[in-house]
Amino acid sequence: MQLINLEIDRIIIHQVYQRDQEGQKVDPLQSHDYTRFDKNAMDAFITRVRDALGEESSAVPMQIVNQNDGDLPRLVDDVMEMGDSDFSVSSYDFALKLASAQQRRSIPGGILVVFTGTQGATPKRFLGLIKAEVHSGYEKEVNTDTQEISLKFVEELLLTPGTKLYKTAAFFEKPKYGNEVEDLNQKWTVMISDYQISRTDGKAAAQYFYSDFLGFGYPKSSARTTKNFYDSANKFIADLDVSESDKSELLNALTTYLKVEKTPTVSSSDFASKYFNDETKDDFLAHMEDSGVPTSAFTKDIEHIESKLKFRKVKFGGNIKFWAPHEVFAEKVSMETIPGDLDESGQPAQWTKILVKDRVMQQE
Amino acid sequence: MKESDFLQNWHEEKSSYEAWGGFVAEEILSHLRANEIDTTSFLKVPPIPRLKTDASLLDKAFYRKSKKYKNPYDEIEDKVGVRFVVLLLGDIETINKVIVNHPAWEYDACKHFNEDRRRDPLLFTYQSVHFILRPKITFEFGGVYVPAGMPCEVQVRTLLQHAHAELTHDAIYKAKRAIQPEVHRTVAKSMALIETTDDFFGQVSLKLSSGPLEELGVDARLDGMYRSITGNFPSNQKSSIVIWDEFEDLITGDLPSLIESFLARNQFLGEIIVKKYLDNGLYQQSVVLFIYWMLKRKRTRLLKDWPLERVLLDSLATDLGISLENH
Incomplete structure (x- = not known):
């Protein structure tokens, strides 16, 4: 999501705890006052939010699923209308929700940052939630007399960009919606970013966070978006000025990326950084954006392209077709362009040499 | 023409020449500024119009061995002169363009070092661009009457050409003794060097300002x-x-x-x-x-x-x- 013109006006922080020895919920600690950052601290905070949710981030759009009274999305919809004093009180409800959602004792405590602001060329409101885990670290100290450097142990550190021990979610008000909104998805675009989820887990975020706490689900449009990603990337590779064998490898990679890899999300920049050099990478990103593929990550759904991913097909002139299951193609087939007979103008024709690492089983 | 008549003419017309020189300098400056050129840094020496002194005028009219005038008063065209000194050869062309396109005067491009170089390719000597400018019509400037056809000499040269001219003019023309051939040779060598350096300056400036x-x-x-x-x-x-x-x-x-x-x-x-x-x-x-x-x-x-x-x-x-x- 392109978070232009990002401004933050209210920040309030509550503390949530790990479940106790018996697995019982511990009530969160409530703050009553807003956090006031100085300019540097605010710039850094905005940078964290931008990196977590902005364009080219690993944040994915989600869908609001739970929207009954008392569900978190409904609470968000309500508090956005409140003045500062009511908002600070109501924001504690989010902390209570999070404490309930953290059902296993293995889930650590931390802080819940609730913040609101505006974004967009024509500013629209948004509400953000960050659950940050506390970790320890060191602070540099310089003795003013001796200039000697020592390290002071800091037990509770938060939101350090290197460790990325935080999860972020946000509700962005849509530019247009009707007066009577029945489905909150018509009014809010929701995004989620979880730095802590292992990308091979097959989930975009920890379940307790995206589902139990936030009430989100994976969007239904993912299959369409994934197909657009596949088609656009396919076209880009086909138009690339590289040898046929390189193209073949890139097409194999594209199929692997979508079909074999366990990552739950797809993003142009992720694919590009894995398979293209820097220069091609920028061209690829520009092409994908121009083709309408989201500039952020999105959840993968290969429903519409399943059959395409099954087989790798190569078409030649003269109605010659060659096709093989994707996995087999990548493993046992290699292609190479070679110079053929000279044509009338004295130029060698382009021929293709196909190597199949197996014997012929049958001919018709 | 006798010296006394010559001087009398000159004294009568001196203020007109001065006004004409002032007009030329001011017009060229204002056209440069109109082309967004900062003239204070573009011109390396302030272009102040200069009238010849009586003595040097008489000397030129009656006592030069090299040149005999039939009608010295009219034939001497540099009674007033303005000099424009710039850093680069390319800058000279900028000023030349202003001069040849100005509607107020007729110009006579009487000397250009490029032509001198073509004519005498083996010679390394004084280099400059000279124009003689004459008003097309009689007009008044600063309360002074300037007749059509009155000449003003404009010199345009690079800083290095100027340095060479200053040396040769002051030290050689006014030398109190006969000049040794080796001095001439040395001056010619400096001019060769100056021409080379001016070319290099031009290349450097081109490299710096174009991409x-x-x-x-x-x-x-x-x-x-x-x-x-x-x-x-x-x-x-x-x-x-x-x-x-x-x-x-x-x-x-x-x-x-x-x-x-x-x-x-x-x-x-x-x-x-x-x-x-x-x-x-x-x-x-x-x-x-x-x-x-x-x-x-x-x-x-x-x-x-x-x-x-x-x-x-x-x-x-x-x-x-x-x-x-x-x-």
Whole structure:
């Protein structure tokens, strides 16, 4: 999501705890006052939010699923209308929700940052939630007399960009919606970013966070978006000025990326950084954006392209077709362009040499 | 013509010559300024019109061995003169253009070192460009009457040519003893060196001031876009040169239109630039538009080769809402 013109006006922080020895919920600690950052601290905070949710981030759009009274999305919809004093009180409800959602004792405590602001060329409101885990670290100290450097142990550190021990979610008000909104998805675009989820887990975020706490689900449009990603990337590779064998490898990679890899999300920049050099990478990103593929990550759904991913097909002139299951193609087939007979103008024709690492089983 | 008649003529017309010299100097200066040239740095010596002294005029009219005049008063055309001294050979052409295109006078291009070089390719001697300018019609300037046809000599030369002229004029023409051949030889050698150096200066200045940015007019187009979206004039600094230098290969003829269509899709940027104008120097330069465009379309390259501090980019990325976490 392109978070232009990002401004933050209210920040309030509550503390949530790990479940106790018996697995019982511990009530969160409530703050009553807003956090006031100085300019540097605010710039850094905005940078964290931008990196977590902005364009080219690993944040994915989600869908609001739970929207009954008392569900978190409904609470968000309500508090956005409140003045500062009511908002600070109501924001504690989010902390209570999070404490309930953290059902296993293995889930650590931390802080819940609730913040609101505006974004967009024509500013629209948004509400953000960050659950940050506390970790320890060191602070540099310089003795003013001796200039000697020592390290002071800091037990509770938060939101350090290197460790990325935080999860972020946000509700962005849509530019247009009707007066009577029945489905909150018509009014809010929701995004989620979880730095802590292992990308091979097959989930975009920890379940307790995206589902139990936030009430989100994976969007239904993912299959369409994934197909657009596949088609656009396919076209880009086909138009690339590289040898046929390189193209073949890139097409194999594209199929692997979508079909074999366990990552739950797809993003142009992720694919590009894995398979293209820097220069091609920028061209690829520009092409994908121009083709309408989201500039952020999105959840993968290969429903519409399943059959395409099954087989790798190569078409030649003269109605010659060659096709093989994707996995087999990548493993046992290699292609190479070679110079053929000279044509009338004295130029060698382009021929293709196909190597199949197996014997012929049958001919018709 | 006797010396006394000559002087009487001269004294009667002196103030007209002075006015005519002043007019010529002022007109050339104002035309240079109209071409956005800062004349105080462009001209290395102030162009002050100078009248010949009585003594040097008489000397030239009656006592030069080399040249005999039939009618010295009319034939001597440098009774008033203005000199324009510039740094580079190319600058001379700038002034020449102003002179030959000016509607107020007829010009006689009586000396140009390029022609001298063609005529006497083996000779290294005094080099300059000389014009004789005469008003087309009689007119009044500063309350003084200037008759049509009154001559004024304009000299145009480089600083190095000027140095050579100063030396030869003062030290050789006015020498109190016969000049040894080796002195002539040495002066000629310096002129050869000066001509060589002037050529080198020209090459250096060309290398410094021309690149794809100027040749393709990209800088001017960007300045225009900056003005139109912010309402301010950009104040381009050295930091922009460093940036352009790093990404020179991206400067192509269609870069301005790429940036233009990017801006059309992101019109809010003008407002942000104005709001953050004092935050850091990048916002005051038109190169900021190029960086915004790169952040959007050439991010990998930008982040890999960014020649300045990373925090400057951070601020611009926030404006566009682009995450830098994966870089």
